[in-house]
Amino acid sequence: MISKIPFYRLQRHPFWHSIVESLVQFHGYEAPKAFEEVYAYYLNLRTRLVKRDFELIYHEEPFAVACEIAKQQLNIAEHMEKYEQILMEAGW
DSSP states (O other): OOOOOOHHHHTTSHHHHHHHHHHHHHHOOOHHHHHHHHHHHHHHHHHHSOHHHHGGGGGSOHHHHHHHHHTOOOOGGGGHHHHHHHHHHHTO
């Protein structure tokens, strides 16, 4: 069983926070809606996958996960400078 990260802690996790910021910066989400969507995505993965498979999510780019959540594929190269800033600020 995969342990569930409480919503308030997920907001501070560098990987998940980078996804939230990508949704806000590149997809026009409001922060509360971005947090809600990311938490729903996290819970969906957590319930569908065994622990070792769940851990593979951390090999994905937060930018790509944000695009998947938003159902809007963007070219990362066009946003690289801002994206790298998001990752650095999040500590990812």
